[in-house]
Amino acid sequence: MPLWVWLTLGTVLAQTARNAIARSMVEEISAPLNSWARYAFMLPWLFPVVIFFVMRSGMPHVSPSYLAYAVIAAICQITGGVLLIMAFKHSNFAQSVIFHKLGVVFIAVIGVLFFQESPSRLAWLGILLCSVGIVLMNIGRELGPSGWRQAFHLDRGGVLAVMCALILACFNFTAKRSLQILVQDNPHLQEASFESLILACFLVTALDTVILTLYLLLRHSGQFRHVCRLWPRMVMVGTASLANSLMWFWAVSLTLVAYVAAVSQIESALAVLLGLIIWREHEVWRQIPGVALLIGGMTLVILG
Secondary structure: OOHHHHHHHHHHHHHHHHHHHHHOOOOOOOHHHHHHHHHHOOHHHHHHHHHHHHHHHOOOOOOHHHHHHHHHHHHHHHHHHHHHHHHHHHOOHHHHHHHHOOHHHHHHHHHHHHOOOOOOHHHHHHHHHHHHHHHHHHHOOOOOOOHHHHHHOOOHHHHHHHHHHHHHHHHHHHHHHHHHHHHHHOOOOOOOOHHHHHHHHHHHHHHHHHHHHHHHHHHOHHHHHHHHHHHHHHHHHHHHHHHHHHHHHHHHHHOOHHHHHHHOOHHHHHHHHHHHHOOOOHHHHHHHHHHHHHHHHHHHHHHO
8 A cells, every 4th residue: 555545544543543532531621622632741742852953954944925825724724623622512432523524524525625636536425435434424313303304403512513624624725835834945855854843743732832822721721720630641632643644744745645635534433443442432333334444435535
């Protein structure tokens, strides 16, 4: 299999772990602090590596266009992350992850319309199968109207997860474009090189941390008292987020964003398993046909 497929599978495992740990904290802390932990506890891992590269290659040139895309990417990432954590409060874990994976449809359309990223016909078929698989998984839920109306019924958690999907679709492209501009502005960097991935990831993460820190200090400063109690889980969230971010940046630098998004749909199947094993969400047994379609769709995307 191509390298980008292996990297995407790695992001799936890391993101599933991150979401599961974040899900365990939703009743204890606010959604903004939960998201803050993701970024704040990534920085200690990234900072020494960034210092090493700066000492070796010099300070990279940061153009206004790169900074603009990075700021937009950071805002989209923060908003999408907070919406997903809010969705965990109103829906079960599996459903929230499944709905936010509808982003593959948004990504495919946005890529064609605005970023000249056009998947092959076989890949389009795979993306369509992934989307139908998600609809079938929704039909398997216990709550909501009967019959086929269940396929498109959205409760509050579902609406939040779909909004998350749309916003994170925008993040995917703005973050990829920021990485491309960084490489163009710094000839010593290569788009898929580890150095460019670290630098791009560091700046977006630093922006995320600063924005959320200022927001929490101004609106919910008392929330920081929970950090001393929950720091072990926050460290795990940050570590999983680091692995997820680096592999994602690398994967999208090698292929179309829509391809990476389609293969990452396997996270829906993992969410179903975790929901069944950890949170006893027994309705997921009825979502197995949807999981099968997801796997078939991802196979077509890889072949395409």
